Amino acid sequence: MNGEYIQLGHGSGGKMSQELIASIMLPAFSNNILAELHDGARITIHDTRLAFTTDSFIVKPLFFPGGDIGKLAVCGTVNDLAAAGAVPQYLSAAFIIEEGFPIWQLQKIVQSLQAAAQEAGVVIVTGDTKVVEKGAADGLYINTAGIGKQLDAVTIATAGVRPGQDIILSGYLGDHALAVMAERYGVMLPQTVSSDCAPLNGLVLDMLTAVPQISMLRDPTRGGVATALNEIAGQAKVGILLEEAAIPLRPEVAAVCELLGFDPLYLANEGKMLAFVDAEFTRRLLSVMHRHRYGGDARVIGRVTGKNPGLVGLRTRLGGVRLLDMRAADPLPRIC
């Protein structure tokens, strides 16, 4: 990659992101914890098992139906910790603000960040504020990092993913990406389409308490469900087969995607969770999820198979199988 330049796709969470991380970041930072490539790093300090994660938020525009960059900055980090099998506890919040940014907007964002932190039950304990000249940032960027305590008797790792397991998705796809896209480009969408941005740690705690045998969790943000499952299939060396008819998709989201040429399986979500579990626990897990406000539409969307390791397929309504490959970049950049 030397002699080349950064492109938007390097931040998409897709194949270009993977290549950048594999060729530049991993060789330099080489260590076992980072190499797991899980969004939440598992660390141990003084016999206490923690999870630690970070995310920068560059969403454009800053305000969108269903949320804003402040809410997103909390939910993104809280959900990464939850997906690592941890109970999120403490967050940092660091702001890079452009000169000339209206303080009332900052105040609104900060209040929404705090409201999300309260809902998630986490505390913002440290922060930083930097200001750059007008034109040197696009309004405001936020970074959050988070620490959580790993749950005992729970092991979330791709190593536990094996053929026969069910893949459960907690609800409808594509809402976040479409809501941000519509706000950015001035597209009119049905009022029912707004960001699903939500802290999922409560849902995940209920899930892991009822079924500690869950082997893998992942929140399908940048790159969507298809990219998340490709990563897991590749790391676990298993095949994945989804059932198109089982994928929870609102008719209006399906219609907008059809119209604009988006595949909802590649669109970012900010309030959804994927879970891998042995089929014997599926019924118990679904019943727990259905009782939670963020899991009411949970269902099994597919299965882990022993065939075609590393590949993700979609059995279409017509009965054929379509390959869901890893895309180079994201059709909608700056979605989170």
Add this chain to the structure above:
Amino acid sequence: MNGEYIQLGHGSGGKMSQELIASIMLPAFSNNILAELHDGARITIHDTRLAFTTDSFIVKPLFFPGGDIGKLAVCGTVNDLAAAGAVPQYLSAAFIIEEGFPIWQLQKIVQSLQAAAQEAGVVIVTGDTKVVEKGAADGLYINTAGIGKQLDAVTIATAGVRPGQDIILSGYLGDHALAVMAERYGVMLPQTVSSDCAPLNGLVLDMLTAVPQISMLRDPTRGGVATALNEIAGQAKVGILLEEAAIPLRPEVAAVCELLGFDPLYLANEGKMLAFVDAEFTRRLLSVMHRHRYGGDARVIGRVTGKNPGLVGLRTRLGGVRLLDMRAADPLPRIC
């Protein structure tokens, strides 16, 4: 502050920063840990006492004599943890990169970040890479967050600062700010002036091992020694009197400051530590510091007094006392 706009000074670490944090951030995030306003938050998880901190780095230019944004991003966070009385262990690294950024430069920055992490003995365990359009960031910004284990039998807090204590500074002032300024504006400086950017956790561990009674530590970055001491004097409700003749200042730095109108006491350092200690321990502390590569020029620069609580004075070489007040903003923005 409503109806107003963000200005560069709001990111200076000076009075405008304080006002922004006091009027917007603290009321929203209101909690005891954040309210301590220490750069490293002290938290407890499962009986393990940790420190947690975050910093975004927006230094301009990205490369400067003595370091670059990668080295800075590690040292800044490591030093905040050390100043909280903790042993830094794990860091996150999150990049916001502008489209078109040369990948060889990213590689250089990442390698320098890792070299600093290795020197400091910390591990980069989690990260994030976002890309924004050309013009939406100034090359590249880095956020690091860090976790450390608090040392037992050590309590670093402004509550322990009291009249009679000595104030020790670990070395020469102003090098970092001048090196960055010279590179940014194309000013020729003597080759001896380069950034002091360094991880100080080894030095601080030696200091706290020898003298666990140290009551306060602070790395004087944005706003320099004068701003750091103003914050401490205000929080501890004590007076501080510095001796101009005792302040370690290279003649060439003094000359450049005189020429350009900078006060070195307000310039950012990235490899210096301030320590407050009862006078009976001063000799032992200095002898330990003098044996460390980053503390060779340590000396007592002043004293805590019971007079003029909240104020910092400088006894000049002529014998008068000059007030070192808290400035509204920084003369050199984007220094870290």
